[in-house]
Amino acid sequence: MLVVEDEPYLAEAIRDGLRLEAMAADVAPDGGAALDLVATTAYDVVVLDRDVPVVHGDEVARRVVAGHPGVRILMLTAAGGLTDKVTGFELGADDYLTKPFAMRELVLRLRALARRPEATAPPVLQVGPVRLDPYRREVYRDDRYVALTRKQFAVLEVLVRAGGGVVSAEELLHRAWDENADPFTNAVRITISTLRKRLGDPWLIHTVPGVGYRFGAGPDDGPGA
Template identity: 65%
Template sequence: MRVLIVEDQPFLAEALQDGLRHEAIAADVVLDGDEALERVSVNDYDVVVLDRDIPGTHGDEVCDIISREHPTVRVLMLTAASRLSDKMTGFGLGADDYLTKPFELEELIVRLHALARRPTAATPPVLEFGDLRLDPFRREAYRAGRYLKLTRKQFAVLHLLMQADGGVVSAETMLEKVWDENADPFTSAPRVTMSTLRRALGKPEIVATVPGSGYRLSEPR
């Protein structure tokens, strides 16, 4: 999952970024509405965590533009405005969720996972492929009934592969969705993580390499 944090308080923005990264959620930060709109226009974000009162283009207008021009990007408004009228205004502008300050990071993470699966209405809460079963909310993965003890990065990569349902996932997509914009494009992190994930999944091999393209899940023959 890739998230854009739009928050004009640098300390809070960096704390959120660190917390999301710890959960293997790729998170970028901008401090104003103008840059937020620019980033959304060029990057493939799943969710935008948006403060309403930000410099530049106001958060309400940012929300309205995203909901109209980027309908697959979900918006979670994160603000101190807690009155019902404020929430109704936010939802009226196209916000998908609304979380008031102060809040617990754990609640934000749960809400982000809920929003990230909304773009495809048919996406089930629990993903299955062959004898693999993955529950994003419980952060549990099983193969043939065996619990898989995965690192956060391994889990996030497996989640991408299972969402693709046999489609190819490139190393670039992995960097974008599991790491973030600061990741070195020449890093071997996706390859190394894929190698350790394969070992964790065990035999028979279920992750296939597509030369020059990336990786995909393939049911063993």
């Protein structure tokens, strides 16, 4: 998620609230910074205050819709009149929430947006014996429920969505944590190790030495990362 909000305390509160829900969130204090981040980072949703400096939120919405059609926009703004909402949706917003708001409602709306499938992406992901439901935050292996922490679920979702491709530790940090994560932390290695144990034998998360991690059937390379 990218939170575009020029009021720093509110921006930090939203970011921290999303992180508690296992949603990696970055913050942009103005429209210019937001466009720079969208150009270099694959966000799922932009939480956009319309009245932000440098580049107005309406123009940010126009450019995101034109240049990044896969990115969804939730406008989070004090402009709550019917005309304001109509304008927001005409600009390409996928959802519109007015301030003041409840954090729980924002989380639910973001999850609803995130589960809207693209043409090639099923809402429930199935890879071999593992079924992952992003909306219900549930994972099953051979119909056995697998209890995961929020961070473990986030890492597993990134790996499953890679479709058998290799995901680097840096990409996992970026997608499942946030842009401020310490690149030298061992959090990825520890999380991968615990995920393997939770999912059970045979291992489904494989280490590609010097490259990263791959999810799916393959040689058992043990729990080492």
